Amino acid sequence: MILVSKYLVPKGYSGLTLFPFILLKERRLKTDKRFINHERIHLRQQLELLIAPFYLIYGIEFxxxxxxxxxxxxxxxxxxxxxxAYSNDNNLDYLKRRPFWNFIHYF
Structure with a gap:
């Protein structure tokens, strides 16, 4: 589900994915296929890691x-x-063929 709110997205970012939501700072981003694909890749990553571990790993790695x-x-x-996500956000078919836990190849 995509929500638009300039107040929920941190300064300096255009969007944020918090399962099961994609939060956008601006309404126009809803039609940006590359941007939405990027955020959907994050949704898949979060699901694969059963959500909470994703945020823990993300924070530690950051x-x-x-x-x-x-x-x-x-x-x-x-x-x-x-x-x-950045490497594959232009490929709109990426999630159709993406292997399970593919983010591991990017460590």
Missing amino acids: LIRLIKLKNWHLAYRAISFERE
């Missing part, structure tokens, strides 16, 4: 990358879940 890279944006982009 902190490790932040300590190593000393840059918030670079640390965010280096998270395995983000790397998979």
Whole structure:
């Protein structure tokens, strides 16, 4: 389910996926197929990890990358879940053929 709210999405981000919701800062993003595909990849990742472990791993990996890279944006982009989503968000058929736990290849 896609919800639009400029108040629920943190400053500096356009969208956020909190299972089972995709939160968007702007209504126009609902028609951005690449952006929605990116967020749907995150929904699949969250389901595969039974939701709560996804957030735990995401947070730990972000902190490790932040300590190593000393840059918030670079640390965010280096998270395995983000790397998979950014690498495949232009492929609108990706989720149809994506192997289970494919994010592991991005660690």
